Amino acid sequence: MNYDVIIIGAGPGGIFSAYELMKKAPQLKVAVFEAGNTLDKRHCPIDGKNVKSCIKCKTCSIMNGFGGAGAFSDGKYNITNDFGGTLYQYIGKDKAIELMNYVDDINMSHGGEGTKMFTTAGSEFKKLCMQNKLHLLDASVRHLGTDINYIVLQNLFNEMKDHIDFFFNTPIRSIEVIDGGYRVNHDNGSCEAPKCIVSVGRSGSKWMEEVCKSLNIDTLSNRVDIGVRVELPAEIFSHLTDSLYESKIVYRTSKFEDAVRTFCMNPHGIVVNENTNGIVTVNGHSFEDPKMKTENTNFALLVAKHFSEPFKDSNGYGESIARLSNMLGGGVIVQRFGDLERGRRSNAKRLSEGMVRPTLDATPGDLSLVLPKRILDGIIEMIHALDKIAPGTANDDTLLYGVEVKFYNMEVKLDENLETNHKGLYIIGDGSGVTHSLSHASASGVFVADKIIEQL
Numbered sequence: 001m002n003y004d005v006i007i008i009g010a011g012p013g014g015i016f017s018a019y020e021l022m023k024k025a026p027q028l029k030v031a032v033f034e035a036g037n038t039l040d041k042r043h044c045p046i047d048g049k050n051v052k053s054c055i056k057c058k059t060c061s062i063m064n065g066f067g068g069a070g071a072f073s074d075g076k077y078n079i080t081n082d083f084g085g086t087l088y089q090y091i092g093k094d095k096a097i098e099l100m101n102y103v104d105d106i107n108m109s110h111g112g113e114g115t116k117m118f119t120t121a122g123s124e125f126k127k128l129c130m131q132n133k134l135h136l137l138d139a140s141v142r143h144l145g146t147d148i149n150y151i152v153l154q155n156l157f158n159e160m161k162d163h164i165d166f167f168f169n170t171p172i173r174s175i176e177v178i179d180g181g182y183r184v185n186h187d188n189g190s191c192e193a194p195k196c197i198v199s200v201g202r203s204g205s206k207w208m209e210e211v212c213k214s215l216n217i218d219t220l221s222n223r224v225d226i227g228v229r230v231e232l233p234a235e236i237f238s239h240l241t242d243s244l245y246e247s248k249i250v251y252r253t254s255k256f257e258d259a260v261r262t263f264c265m266n267p268h269g270i271v272v273n274e275n276t277n278g279i280v281t282v283n284g285h286s287f288e289d290p291k292m293k294t295e296n297t298n299f300a301l302l303v304a305k306h307f308s309e310p311f312k313d314s315n316g317y318g319e320s321i322a323r324l325s326n327m328l329g330g331g332v333i334v335q336r337f338g339d340l341e342r343g344r345r346s347n348a349k350r351l352s353e354g355m356v357r358p359t360l361d362a363t364p365g366d367l368s369l370v371l372p373k374r375i376l377d378g379i380i381e382m383i384h385a386l387d388k389i390a391p392g393t394a395n396d397d398t399l400l401y402g403v404e405v406k407f408y409n410m411e412v413k414l415d416e417n418l419e420t421n422h423k424g425l426y427i428i429g430d431g432s433g434v435t436h437s438l439s440h441a442s443a444s445g446v447f448v449a450d451k452i453i454e455q456l
């Protein structure tokens, strides 16, 4: 065996596993294999001038590389069991919160100190939401911002790089079960260890499916979240974002009784493209640096689609809808809310006449040609419900970008140690389907590292 522990993927899950192993068991030989680049070499070619939209690079700098999908994220660490994953179902609610706080402490000691922790506890908005058929979820939110998040990641890497072997631009192609451990194969050879932690995130979802098939690990895939990203003047939500930063609000539609929820709120942020396996969807983030702040706030409105037997490919469903928007718009489509309600497409003229200046150069179009009616009706209803607590949300000029899709990796069958039916093979982070956030993914990394340390 070349190593004691092999980690596949250097997103938050993999990073916090590696960091915990280095701190608590420095005698262990650890290797991290990452499909993408080092943090400093991660550059998305879209510059708004020469390259205006996604050119589908070999590995996407936004999604792959040290820091994973979280590297250029808004760095919002939500400390809660209410959303962001179901880690608590495996390790218990108290343990999950303890580990999320532990991760927060590490972030604070690596450049995050001074950033603000927001909380919904005791907030007056809970009542306001309830009075308007909206439900505000409980959470504490540490907002690092894209810039501080980057610094924290760079500091963590600097501390680890002389103790842990990092292999960048080295996607793992397959995992084999061998006597006493695992062999991972890449384009230039292979590597072996008794313990293997797989943390390949959303971008590794397709590959993860293949691994599960080849190793007979049971999986379940029945959920995808589909919706739009809303962009409006920051003043409209400022009473909420100034005190809570991010408010996770759920609305139950009166028409279909579907739950529509706000997701990933970015005050004074920007809307960005996201590329998952060649399909361009929309996302958003914001900076902590006042100079980088925009005049707009953006957030997603998502509807969760749960499928039942015999349909198993929920991600395939989400991809087809995203592909449709890519087919019509060459990427992401943007539409004014007023145009959507009037049943007409937005065009460049109507957009330029609007009061909201888009922060993403997307193609003006018609989202009703892309999103299923039920989902679109739910989103329109939610926008009107939000208008009651944040008047102006339903203004004609509010921008909707589509589509935003939250692909949930299929849920991998794991035990309470996040271990597969193969002893010593752990699957963590978003790639396991157990987590879908920075804090949960990071906490799962620490948890598994501690389990391995107990055993080795």
Ligand SMILES: Cc1cc2nc3c(=O)[nH]c(=O)nc-3n(C[C@H](O)[C@H](O)[C@H](O)COP(=O)(O)OP(=O)(O)OC[C@H]3O[C@@H](n4cnc5c(N)ncnc54)[C@H](O)[C@@H]3O)c2cc1C
Pocket: 008, 009, 010, 011, 012, 013, 014, 033, 034, 035, 036, 062, 063, 064, 065, 066, 067, 068, 069, 070, 071, 072, 073, 074, 075, 076, 077, 078, 084, 170, 171, 172, 173, 199, 200, 201, 202, 203, 204, 207, 264, 272, 274, 283, 284, 285, 428, 429, 430, 431, 435, 436, 437, 438, 439, 441, 442
């Ligand atoms: C624009 C954006 C903004 C976001 N904002 C937030 C936010 O504010 N708050 C929040 O909680 N979450 C946010 N998220 C989600 C968050 O980034 C993820 O939940 C988190 O990064 C998951 O961590 P992970 O380690 O499980 O996976 P990832 O971060 O996806 O990392 C997986 C890593 O594995 C690598 N990999 C994949 N396959 C292989 C392979 N075969 N071999 C080797 N390496 C491989 C990938 O290159 C990647 O670097 C955001 C995501 C995006 C894209």
